[in-house]
Amino acid sequence: MNYQTKQINWVDFDNDGDKDLFITSNTDGNRLFENTGNLTLTDITSTSGFPLTNIFTNGASWGDYDNDGFLDVFFCSKDATTQTTTPNFLYKNNGDGTFTDVSIPAGIDTDKHQTFCSVFLDINNDGWLDIYTSNDKGYNINQLYKNNGDGTFTEIGASSGTDLGINAMTTTVGDYNNDGLVDIYVTNGGNTVLLVNNGNETFSDQAELSGCEHGGFTWGAVFLDADNDTDLDLYVSSSLYNIPSINTSVMFERLDYNSFQIPTNTGFQNDENKSYCNAIGDFNNDGLADIIVTNADNQNVDLWQNLNADNNNWLKIKLEGTLSNRDGVGSRIELSANNTPQFKQTHNGEGYMTQNSSSIIFGLSNVNIVDYLKIDWPSGTQDIFYNLDIDQTLNIVEGSSTLSVDEFTNSDLNIFPNPVKDVLFVNTSKEIINYSILNILSQSIYETNITPPNNAIDFSQFKSGVYFLVTTFNDQSQIIKKIIKD
Numbered sequence: 001m002n003y004q005t006k007q008i009n010w011v012d013f014d015n016d017g018d019k020d021l022f023i024t025s026n027t028d029g030n031r032l033f034e035n036t037g038n039l040t041l042t043d044i045t046s047t048s049g050f051p052l053t054n055i056f057t058n059g060a061s062w063g064d065y066d067n068d069g070f071l072d073v074f075f076c077s078k079d080a081t082t083q084t085t086t087p088n089f090l091y092k093n094n095g096d097g098t099f100t101d102v103s104i105p106a107g108i109d110t111d112k113h114q115t116f117c118s119v120f121l122d123i124n125n126d127g128w129l130d131i132y133t134s135n136d137k138g139y140n141i142n143q144l145y146k147n148n149g150d151g152t153f154t155e156i157g158a159s160s161g162t163d164l165g166i167n168a169m170t171t172t173v174g175d176y177n178n179d180g181l182v183d184i185y186v187t188n189g190g191n192t193v194l195l196v197n198n199g200n201e202t203f204s205d206q207a208e209l210s211g212c213e214h215g216g217f218t219w220g221a222v223f224l225d226a227d228n229d230t231d232l233d234l235y236v237s238s239s240l241y242n243i244p245s246i247n248t249s250v251m252f253e254r255l256d257y258n259s260f261q262i263p264t265n266t267g268f269q270n271d272e273n274k275s276y277c278n279a280i281g282d283f284n285n286d287g288l289a290d291i292i293v294t295n296a297d298n299q300n301v302d303l304w305q306n307l308n309a310d311n312n313n314w315l316k317i318k319l320e321g322t323l324s325n326r327d328g329v330g331s332r333i334e335l336s337a338n339n340t341p342q343f344k345q346t347h348n349g350e351g352y353m354t355q356n357s358s359s360i361i362f363g364l365s366n367v368n369i370v371d372y373l374k375i376d377w378p379s380g381t382q383d384i385f386y387n388l389d390i391d392q393t394l395n396i397v398e399g400s401s402t403l404s405v406d407e408f409t410n411s412d413l414n415i416f417p418n419p420v421k422d423v424l425f426v427n428t429s430k431e432i433i434n435y436s437i438l439n440i441l442s443q444s445i446y447e448t449n450i451t452p453p454n455n456a457i458d459f460s461q462f463k464s465g466v467y468f469l470v471t472t473f474n475d476q477s478q479i480i481k482k483i484i485k486d
Helices: none
Strands: 008-011 020-023 031-037 040-043 057-063 072-077 089-093 099-101 115-121 130-135 143-147 153-155 172-174 183-186 193-197 203-205 218-224 233-238 250-256 259-261 275-281 290-295 302-304 313-320 332-337 340-345 360-365 370-376 382-388 392-397 413-416 423-428 432-438 444-448 456-458 465-473 478-485
Touching: 008 057, 057 115, 115 172, 172 218, 218 290, 313 370, 332 360, 340 360, 382 392, 413 478, 423 432, 423 465
Parallel strands: 218 275, 313 392
Antiparallel strands: 008 020, 020 031, 031 040, 057 072, 072 089, 072 115, 089 099, 115 130, 130 143, 143 153, 172 183, 183 193, 193 203, 218 233, 233 250, 233 275, 250 259, 275 290, 290 302, 313 360, 332 340, 332 370, 370 382, 413 423, 423 456, 432 444, 432 465, 465 478
């Protein structure tokens, strides 16, 4: 069968360790193919719970919005021909090979928005994935759905400053200023927008101020540390060409905390292809992020090999979830080298009709040792590794470090209620010598060597959010529990 397809996702939706295939179409309906092994893909769309009729899907992004260990999917609806687009949809993964449409009970708007793409991201580091959408035409406002942590979302586009009324194309995300908060880059049929996270669930456009504003007809974009110097650069694809006053596709090099420039020696200066989608990966495993770009009008696909000669060091991370989804999508990774922190979140389907490699590359500049690497998994498990060697790929399995959160199998310590409103009770048969409470950034906000009466800890003093209770026993062992504060 021949039909027009849009976005392709390789995703382990059933947590069996192999990649399944999901294909969107805005003309003939979506398709889900299960990987059954031996290079065999079986079409299971008819039994998956996905609609068999055409719902004009342009993009699809995956994330575990309810933290149950299975990847859910958000459909972006857009039909540029007839303008009869259906609403966007959120489908919950039931964990048994089927999905359920939870759009209305979850609070997803039932209006039509001509949405190009979306991304799951955690805007406030509370451990719950939010959703941002990129909508075409100025009368279709971009939307930001804040995850309430109870299976529902609240649309906060207006209050957050993310409600752009532009010809928005991509939703590219990354912590470009290394402040621990995810930022959003939105391409446009006009000037692009860099939404910088202010840390209070609001964003400010700093594209022009920072020097990464692109005035062409831009589509795909990606953050990457092209020279492995510890900060994120930005590559942007454009369908404009042969216009001397406007660059076609551009690499913006990050200079300092809030400044980009277009270098003259990147190799993109003579690129006049009409570029739309782009994605990053390391095809030759040299620790440098390469870029693949699709073009229009039957132009060849471009594979741009990264030939940066600075010889900066790097560390590549591959995640495997156990309690979390197998792909580790939605994990927050923090790395510190020479007292310089970096932060990344893992995604599937972010950006305009694209999917980046699931391997995460951290540039290390000229440092020779990684002080620590910390992974906060969607399940609440936290893994920390210290004094890591450089220039290597680490395959990290959830719960494999000596310091980890084990909320599900450890019977030595029980906590209740969780979520907690005022008082948290700790039940254990072992002798406790210390309690400490960490925030989502692993900063200690409370510590005591005195066991509270009845092992009751006052949580009323803390704001709503995610915390970690670290309990140290007299044998120096520790148990860490994720706490949700209402």
